[in-house]
Amino acid sequence: MSRAIVSLNAGSSSIKFALFVLTGDGPSRVAAGKLEGVGTAPHLVARDLNGDVLVDRTWDGGADLDHEALLQDLFAWAGAHLEGREIVGLGHRVVHGGGRFTAPVRVDDQVLTALDAFCPLAPLHQPHNLAAIRAIQTLAPDLPQVACFDTAFHHQMPEIATRFALPRALHDKGVRRYGFHGLSYDYIARTLGQIDPDLARGRVIMAHLGNGASLCAMHDGKSLDTTMGFTALDGLVMGTRCGAVDPGVVLHLLSQEGMSIAEVERLLYTQSGLLGVSGVSSDMRTLHQSQDPRAAEAIDLFAWRVAREVGGLISSLAGLDGLVFTAGIGENDPAIRALICQRLAWAGIVIEPAANQANAALISTPASKVAVRVMATDEERMIALQTISTLGLNAQGRAP
Numbered sequence: 001m002s003r004a005i006v007s008l009n010a011g012s013s014s015i016k017f018a019l020f021v022l023t024g025d026g027p028s029r030v031a032a033g034k035l036e037g038v039g040t041a042p043h044l045v046a047r048d049l050n051g052d053v054l055v056d057r058t059w060d061g062g063a064d065l066d067h068e069a070l071l072q073d074l075f076a077w078a079g080a081h082l083e084g085r086e087i088v089g090l091g092h093r094v095v096h097g098g099g100r101f102t103a104p105v106r107v108d109d110q111v112l113t114a115l116d117a118f119c120p121l122a123p124l125h126q127p128h129n130l131a132a133i134r135a136i137q138t139l140a141p142d143l144p145q146v147a148c149f150d151t152a153f154h155h156q157m158p159e160i161a162t163r164f165a166l167p168r169a170l171h172d173k174g175v176r177r178y179g180f181h182g183l184s185y186d187y188i189a190r191t192l193g194q195i196d197p198d199l200a201r202g203r204v205i206m207a208h209l210g211n212g213a214s215l216c217a218m219h220d221g222k223s224l225d226t227t228m229g230f231t232a233l234d235g236l237v238m239g240t241r242c243g244a245v246d247p248g249v250v251l252h253l254l255s256q257e258g259m260s261i262a263e264v265e266r267l268l269y270t271q272s273g274l275l276g277v278s279g280v281s282s283d284m285r286t287l288h289q290s291q292d293p294r295a296a297e298a299i300d301l302f303a304w305r306v307a308r309e310v311g312g313l314i315s316s317l318a319g320l321d322g323l324v325f326t327a328g329i330g331e332n333d334p335a336i337r338a339l340i341c342q343r344l345a346w347a348g349i350v351i352e353p354a355a356n357q358a359n360a361a362l363i364s365t366p367a368s369k370v371a372v373r374v375m376a377t378d379e380e381r382m383i384a385l386q387t388i389s390t391l392g393l394n395a396q397g398r399a400p
Contacts, residue, residue: 004030004085006078007383009093010132011125014038015070017046018380019078021085022393027384031078035070042070046077068135075139089144091387092133093183093379095125095232097149099174104152104386107133107145115147121231124269146387150232153182154216154223161225161316177229179216181208187382188326188375189221195361199371202321205313207306208377209336210327211239211282215306217313225316227309233268236309237302239282242272274298284329284336303336307343320347322371331376332359341372 002021009016015035020027031054033046042059055077059070078087091104096118105111112130119126133145162176185206193200206216213236217225227235227244237243245268253259253267275282278298280290287295314320323344325337334356341351348369356363364372 002085003088005384005387006087006090007093007380007387008090008132008136009379009383010128015074015132016380017074017078018384020381020384022088022388027381027388029381032380035074038066038070044070044074044077066131066135068138071132071135072139087140087143088393089146089387089391090136090140091146091148091383092129093150093383094129094133094147095122095150095180096178097147097151098178099176101147101149102152102155104146104148104390106390107147111147123265125232144391146383146390148183148383148386150180150182151178153186154179154226157223157225164230175230177226177234179214179223179226180228180232181212181214181216182223183379183382183386184208184326184377185216185218185223187378188324189218191375192322192324192373193221196322196371196373199322199373203317203319204322204324205310205317205320206324206326207310207330207340208327209236209306209325209330209333212241213238213243213306213327213329215309215313217316219317225313227313237277237298237305238273240270240273240275242268242276243305274302277301284333288333288335299336300339303339303343306340310340310344311347314347320370322373323349324373324375326375326377331374334359337363337372337374344370 005020005022005027007018007020015038017035018032019030021030029049031046031048033044035042035044037043044055044057046054048054094115098118100114112133115126115130133147136143136145157179163171164175164177166175185208188206189200192204201220204218206218208214208216212232214226214228215236216223229235233241235243250264253264254261259267273282274284274287278287278290278292278295280292280295281287284299287299310323325331329336337356338351338353341349349372350365350368351363351372352365359374361375362371362373364370
C-alpha cells in the first residue's frame with residue numbers, strides 16, 4: 001500500500017489543503033483545494049493536477065459547522081480519493097513559533113500548550129492553525145501531526161536584525177523581531193538553488209507579495225533580514241493590515257481617540273492596508289479595475305513602500321544580485337512589478353516589458369545589473385517536505 005501526506009493551512013474562514021502521494025521521487029501532489037466559508041456557508045472545491053474538479057460541495061445550513069465537523073467530511077473525501085493509500089502524516093502551517101520552535105516539530109499536548117502562548121502575536125492566524133490541529137487530534141488521534149512554522153526560516157538572522165531598541169529585559173522575554181512567510185521563503189530559496197545556483201549563493205531579496213506581504217534579504221539562501229518583525233502586522237502595506245506604523249499612532253488612538261485595545265487591533269489588522277487607504281477593496285485586482293482615485297493612491301502606496309523597503313534591505317545585504325517576486329500579487333501582477341522596478345532603477349534594475357507582461361520566469365534585461373525573477377511559491381509542498389523529514393520517513397513514507 002502506498003502512503004500519503006496531507007498539508008493543511010487553516011484560517012478563520014477557510015482551510016487550504018493538498019494531498020501528496022509518496023513515491024521514490026518524493027512527494028507527488030495528486031490534489032489540492034480549499035474549504036471556504038467556515039462559519040457561514042461552507043464550500044469545498046478540490047482539483048487534480050490538470051485542474052479538473054474532483055469535488056465541489058456545499059453544506060445546506062452549514063453555518064454552525066466548525067473546523068472539526070468540516071475536517072471530518074474533508075477527511076472522508078480524502079480517504080476515498082486516495083483509493084486506499086494510507087495517510088502517514090499531516091503537516092500544518094503554524095504562523096508563530098516564537099523563539100522556542102526554530103524547526104518543524106511533531107505535535108503533542110505540551111507543544112500545543114506552548115503554541116497557545118503565541119496566539120496574541122498572530123491573532124488572525126495562530127488560533128485557527130491550532131484549532132485544526134486539535135480537530136485532527138479528535139478525528140484521528142493516532143495520526144502523527146507536524147507543526148511547520150513561518151518564523152523558523154528566519155531563526156538564523158544575525159542578532160542585530162532581531163532587536164528592537166527597547167530595554168534588554170523585554171528582548172530577553174521574547175519581544176523581538178521574528179519574521180514570517182518562512183515556508184514560502186524556504187521553498188523559493190531551495191528552488192532557486194536548483195534553477196540558478198550562482199544567483200542563489202548571492203545577495204537576493206525575495207518579495208512575497210499577496211494579501212499578506214513581506215520581503216526577505218537572503219545571502220547564500222539564508223535569511224539576513226526581513227520586513228515583518230514581532231508580528232505579521234509589521235512591514236509592507238498589505239490587504240487589510242497597515243504594515244509599519246509609528247507606535248505613537250497607537251498611543252494616540254488609545255489616549256486621544258478613545259479607542260479600546262480590541263478596536264485598535266481590529267483597525268490595524270482588518271480595516272487598514274489597501275482596504276483602508278482605498279475605501280474600495282483589499283484585493284489588488286479590484287483596485288486595478290476601479291476608477292476611484294483612492295484606489296490608484298493605494299496601489300501607488302503599496303509599490304512605494306515595497307521599493308522603499310527593498311532599498312533598506314539592499315543596505316542589509318551590502319548590495320543586490322537578484323530580486324524575486326512571488327505569491328499572488330508578485331507572481332501575477334505585471335503592473336505592480338513594473339511600478340516597483342521603476343522605483344528601483346537607481347539600483348541597476350531594468351526589466352523587459354514584454355517578459356514582465358507575460359509573467360516570464362526572468363523579466364530583467366541582459367543589461368540589468370540585478371536579475372529579476374518571477375517564481376511560484378508552494379507552501380503546501382514545503383509543509384509536506386518538512387513533515388516527511390520531521391517524522392523520519394523515507395521516500396516511500398516508511399520509517400527507515
